[in-house]
Amino acid sequence: MNAHAAWAQPQLAAQVLQPRRDGCSEIALRVDALDDARQVLWLEQRIRALPGVRRVAIDRPAQRVRVVWDTRLTSLPTLLDNFVVAGCPAQPLQHDRIDDPRSNEQHDALKRLLVAGMCAMQVMTYAFVIYIGVVDFVDFSTRDLFRWFGLITSAPVVFYSAQPFFAGAVRELRQRRLGLNLPVALAVALIFLASAINTLRGSGEIYFDSVSMFVFLLLGGRYLELRSRHRSGALGDAAIDATPLLAQRRRADGTLETVAAIALLPGDLVHIAEGLAVPADGMLESAGVQVDEALLSGESRPLQRRRGERLLAGSMLLSGPAEMRVEHSGAATTAARLGALAAHARQARSAFGGSDRQVGRFVARVLALTALTALGWLLVDPSRAFEAAVAVLVVACPCAFALTRPATLTRALGVLAGRGVLVTDGSALATLARVDYVLFDKTGTLTxxxxxxxxxxxxxxxxxxxxxxxxxxxxxxxxxxxxxxxxxxxxxxxxxxxxxxxxxxxxxxxxxxxxxxxxxxxxxxxxxxxxxxxxxxxxxxxxxxxxxxxxxxxxxxxxxPRPDARRVLDAWRADGVATALASGDSADRVAAMAGRLGIDDWHARQSPAEKLERLQAARRDGHVTLAVGDGSNDAPVLAGADVSAALASGTELALAHADLLLLDGRLDGLTDARVIAGQMQQVMTQSRRWALLYNLCAVPFAAIGLVPPWLAAIGMSLSSLLVILNALRVGRAAPAARPDPARRPRELHA
CATH class of the missing domain: 3.40.1110.10 (Calcium-transporting ATPase, cytoplasmic domain N)
Structure with a gap:
């Protein structure tokens, strides 16, 4: 029996197959070997050639493949065997992972973008005929026909493609705040409404081409930002997907049985063959093995685990076989918890753009400027008031300004995730760049x-x-x-x-x-x-x-001391950051370790309340604080700091209160996070300065009527695209900060 024969069992296949109304089944698979484009192409061709296969969708960033096929013509074991033959071994995922919210969101955005693009091209064709005046030499009825064509073709753009902007505007008004969606929705609605009225009247200017192109270009920028955000979330998915669905459980008589990994209970003895993934968290009972925990910790080197040490679900067994006593399975595993934290991070950063107060003030100014432009032209030349007001509303749309924070933050979070630092609260990065006081725990953190x-x-x-x-x-x-x-x-x-x-x-x-x-x-x-x-x-x-x-x-x-502790402390001190050590250990032990690490400000026999009071005293003195720990007794100080970091090997309580998780167990991640936070702030400042400069230059021309709405739409969209591309600069430079001997930490006064 081959390795995939167990999937022929109906009760196991039901975990991963999702029935469809057309009689076919759909499956989501995790595939690691998707780096080579030629291999991806070969894999897709081979799977499509199988009998009954209807659709193959490959998502390289998330390392996922989705297949829709008729299981009566090709069995699930045969499908998995063909992945192996193609050099891309696949691991089935639970069927509830098929309806991935990220994938659905991306597909919805792509559909709206395609509809807007196709309609915009067609509307531009009709507008081109009207602009060059060809039909004017025939008769006015033919010209009106093309105006009606423009109305009919642009309607799907307004009522379908632009629907997210209208829904967002309603949501912002209900929350009594000004955001990005409101001026976009106003511009689209006003332009389309005025053009429709003029079409019904048979006279006046129409802007169906402008509104279609405006929506298309804006959706294009949003789709690029969405793709970038989804790429940064692939790490959390990879950690969850790495956990296998099947396990070899040893019976009381010593024989092995294949069971679902989620059915494992604490105390079960599991057999893991060499080259397979660990199905649950547990205690190793074999003499010793080598494991690869790269997906969970970011550590690319093989790690040695000995009898009595823990194995983590999703890690790969490089040498074996091994026997493991199960401790946690299913949603209680380390991989599942990291995935949940990653999901929390993605959910948090999706709200950052709307909560930016600067964006609200910017929108208010845009709306006021639009109203003033319309009022001015009503006094001078009422026939040009609408076109000038629309041009100002479009050209000054705060899309580029509002995109700077989510686009740059998304890039920073993705870069840090790839370097073994999981940020559970994205707003903490902005604070991390301003930190000037760090309070470290000793045992398990620095030592x-x-x-x-x-x-x-x-x-x-x-x-x-x-x-x-x-x-x-x-x-x-x-x-x-x-x-x-x-x-x-x-x-x-x-x-x-x-x-x-x-x-x-x-x-x-x-x-x-x-x-x-x-x-x-x-x-x-x-x-x-x-x-x-x-x-x-x-x-x-x-x-x-x-x-x-x-x-x-x-x-x-x-x-x-941890191998990187002194290096990290020196780097922070060279950057002007004061470092302190607070520990519950005895004074002589704390003093000895502080001396080895070069820490002058140390405190021994500290209870959790005393650590918190010491941190709050630093905050009262005007310091921006960072707390680093790993134990349950560090939870109060982690929760009370401006920014907090914990080692992923720490307790659940510590992890729950940390803004940054050091997945690889190295303090170097703190230095990387601070450097990336600084780069993020610099790029964000550059992008917002560019958005403001663009508005200062373009708005006056739009206000005096020199910028038509279609040209304003192009300028606004290009400005937004530039902001997204500029965000990709975060993380390009070397992550390690060079200590500057000229800088010294400022003195603390207790």
Whole structure:
């Protein structure tokens, strides 16, 4: 049986096939090998040649292929086999991924653009005949016929293609704000209405060609911006799509069965063959494997995972096979959570353009200028008032001005996503460029804890190995860096117990039941609270394991700075940013690490409330603050900062309050994000200056009647297109910032 034979089972095929009314089925597939244009062409030709195939749609940025075909003529396993033969192995996606809102939005925009383009070309043909005056030598009835042709042909443009502008204008009026859609809708409605009235009267100027071209060019600019925004969202989709739908679950008798990945339960034992994707999040029970987590973390190099370490759903197994104990499946996996965060980022940035106050003020000025132009011409020459007012309304349309923020921001978010930085709140980038104070957490953020087995000190008769197994059983239930380090020290030996009823005390430690005993792991004061005994001298600066009778063992963890920590701190300090360190650890450990990293402003034994108060004090002094952490105890300070960043390996609570997620676990992403944020601000300023300069130059000519509406439409659209193209400059320069020794961080006054 080949690798795709399992898809012949109806219950599995039902997960990925969507029935259609015409009797065919539709499927969405994830295909990685879509970089080579010739291979894409060969793939499309091969799939189209299969019996029963009706349609093949390939989306290279999103790495997706959609196929509509008759499954009675070509089975699903046969279809997948042909993808393999074409050199493009495909992974089916759940059928609810077929109706992708992004794809539907893009198809709708494309349809409206095509209708506007075809009608605009036809209307221009009729207008050309009228403009050159050919029909005037025949009779007026023939000229009127062409005017009616223009009315009929431009109607689909106004009532179908321009519908998003009218809907947006109504939405803006209901929200009592001025946005981009209002002047566009007014211009389209006024031009079409006046031209229709003149057509019915049989006299007067008509502008069907102008309104059709205006809508077409504006839709073209919006479609380009939409494509750019959708490309930046492909990373989140790739992370979700990487998770396979099938898994090999081991039965109690040791045999394997093929099941749906979403049917996996915590505690199931899964077999993963070499070269396949991990179907769920879980704990590795094999000796050791190499995995590729590029889609999830941005790390392109293979990573070594050993027994007791976690495997993430969607990562590729480069060496194997492997046995994994399932912890999370379906929507609870890391890939699904990253996808949800990416979706949140896309949803947030879709609203940025409309919420820009500068755009509202700009629209108000455009409307006022249009009204003044119409009033002036009514006093001088009423016959030219309408044409001049329409020209001003079109040429001064704030499309280019309003597009600067969403277009530039979309480009910046896409660039950062490709560099392993997921921005969950796009507005944070503008603030990041102004940050002048950074508060770092220590453990797990600037440092990586390590436990040497020789540093385990039994305190009550238990062997070091037995004490480590007890502590590791608790530590496996926590994502805190200290707990991960302790669990990693025990990965060579399989744990005989699993902790139950685990409770986390933020900033203090863990408690739970292991082998029938209630154990406490954490700071000495926390671990010994139940026994009421004083902390032994050996517990100083150690992680303590205790029960109701007292201390069991002390674990002296050492920690090392992250490889890129000093480099990142030096870069920020060279850029004039003050750096501070706040940690719940002891003073001597914090002081030692601060000295190694060159941080003068450090604070030890800090509770979450004290960290937050320190950050708020910096804000009261006028600083723009950035908080960086990874633990649940960092959540208050992350939520209270102007901008916050968290490592993707951090706790759920920390991730939920972070504006930036460092997916590859490297602090270098902060430097990249700040550089890109600075580039984004520069490009945005350039684009808006260009939009203002264009309006200052063009509006006076339109106001005195020297710019006809059709020429105003061309100028406005070209201005918008220039803004979109200028946004593509973000990320072109090298991401790494060069430290400038001449700059020094300004002093802080507590």
């Amino acid at each position: 990586e804890p390590q436990l040497d087995r020789r540093a385990i000190q039994p305190l009550r008769g238990d062997s070091a190995e037995h004490a480590l197994q007890l502590a590791a059983a608790l530590a496996h239930e926590s994502s805190h860096p200290l707990a991960r380090a302790l669990a990693a020290a025990a990965r060579e030996s399989s744990l005989p117990w699993r902790a139950r009823s685990v409770q986390v005390s933020t900033g203090s430690g863990l408690s739970g039941e292991v082998d029938g005993r209630t154990l406490y792991l954490g700071r000495p004061d926390f671990a010994l609270a139940a026994s009421g005994q004083p902390a032994p001298a050996a517990a100083t600066n150690a992680l303590l394991l205790a029960d109701a009778r007292g201390a069991i063992a002390a674990f002296h963890l050492d920690e090392q």
